[in-house]
Amino acid sequence: MTITNLRLAQFRNFYDQSFDFSKGVNIIIGPNAVGKTSLLEAIYLMCTGSTFRAEENLVQEGQKWARIDINYSDNKTRTLKITGDNKLFEEEKQSAKRPKRPVILFEPNELFLFYQNPNARREYVDTRVASAKRGYSNTVTQYKRALAHRNKLLKTRRGATETMFVWDLKLAELGQQIATERKQYVSQLNKHINPIYQKISNHKEEVSVEYVSSLSVDSSYTTNLLKKLQDNLHKDFETGYTNFGPHRDDIAFKIFGKGVKTIASRGEIRTIMLAMKKIEADQLENPVILLDDVFSELDSLRRQRVVGLFGANQVFITTTEADLVIKKLSAPHSTIVF
């Protein structure tokens, strides 16, 4: 089932506009600030029920509501109404309700992942694990709460060492679950990333992903973390935070064994992210692929290969210009020009 038509009314900068789509690759071409990303956002909203951008101004300035209609290839329609004040989304017709659709989004801000501090990378992996593993998200929440309690004790210095031990134990137990799941996910990522990367780059780079922890992630993790926490209590009191645990781990992306941040060009880093998206896509059933400004920083050969990579799905790509590559596309495709 694919999206055949999208109609946007009073949504972002669209007053009332309708778009027909191909079941293959859809290239959305236009200058800056005409609403290319908003078009992807509307599809994303319909698939997931939430936006990937700041919600402000979903409803066009001066209007009270916005409306999105999507037609699918099975001739069914889905309608979403967005109210201006509280930004709630309402299904208009009960009959139009259908399950959310799997969607893969690439948007350039995600590339921050490789430059930001480890927290962003931990969150990325946590989100991926949580979407596949029931209960994981709850484990992470519990861990964060226990950590906050322990850090509060470290700062206020109220409460005896016995109170601290309760939190240490909780952190060690939850920590093992988190580190184990993350390591497993990262090892899966590592297994698949290289061949996909090489397919896009057409070179023999060696890309790898590694889970970096100060403790070895195995069956003795709980015991080891508990010991670490107790041995380093003095240091923790001095710094005012907990120095060991999965909240200090990192995910290292490497090319030829060296950190991407120091060795990779921006085009290479973008290629790594796209390989990760492809891995995500392969785990879902018939996902919609949204690629916002994906061509930037890629040379024309990589552009062609990216389209090829996702070509079996329905793909939406925004770009600032009609590129020569587009004319050479072998996949069924249509172009929308603003």
Next chain:
Amino acid sequence: MTITNLRLAQFRNFYDQSFDFSKGVNIIIGPNAVGKTSLLEAIYLMCTGSTFRAEENLVQEGQKWARIDINYSDNKTRTLKITGDNKLFEEEKQSAKRPKRPVILFEPNELFLFYQNPNARREYVDTRVASAKRGYSNTVTQYKRALAHRNKLLKTRRGATETMFVWDLKLAELGQQIATERKQYVSQLNKHINPIYQKISNHKEEVSVEYVSSLSVDSSYTTNLLKKLQDNLHKDFETGYTNFGPHRDDIAFKIFGKGVKTIASRGEIRTIMLAMKKIEADQLENPVILLDDVFSELDSLRRQRVVGLFGANQVFITTTEADLVIKKLSAPHSTIVF
């Protein structure tokens, strides 16, 4: 004086390669990961004595040293040698020493500025102020030290309230200098940014920049901050850090009065950054302009206007593809194709 030729030996991925440049616009075209950014980096190194990237691998893998030769339009040459082990840079000939050249660099990672936390924006402004105002950098260092001392007191709870007062006073006095200088810089930025932005976009956007502080930045700032610090001592003890002062301020970039992060497209945000670069360039004498992958995310009209904006200087632009725009350039220019 312009750069007429650059020779790179064993530098990054160049074994031995020489490039001739035009005194106008130089477009460096090539696919991903061939060394386009490294070429700009070499020029930047010669101009400033330091790199804008992680230093690792400045010397080509397997080699012991790298060498950069630059020829200027006055027929003088400057040579830089880079050793592999300690990465020190040495001038080869005493006679070749010449003052560093002013340089303006745009590189896409800088766009994080608009998405990151306020710290990045404060640092951006601090760097700009420091380059124009003698002693400012020292003021900032002193402030940071005093803040670290005070925060340490808050965490360890050692030392009486009298000790705290010494740091409060220091913070209040230095804080006034910092907030005043920053506000003045931001107000200058605000004055110039809009006309330049509009020149690139060709639209009537209203772009503005604002210094955001919890205290009004005027002659009573020291007194007010001192009072704030003392009134909120209890809160500071609870949180374990200092809740008031210029280290908590922000610089707000807006379009039509709304935060760029929520309202602007990536092309618009890029345009704001380029306008800021133009303002920097106007404050320097004949700077070299390095624009790394500047065309990404910009439509072809904005591309043309960006080139026009900096066209009076010697400009180096990297891009992944020969763009139609380039053929229409009226400025004197040359293209280097990898």
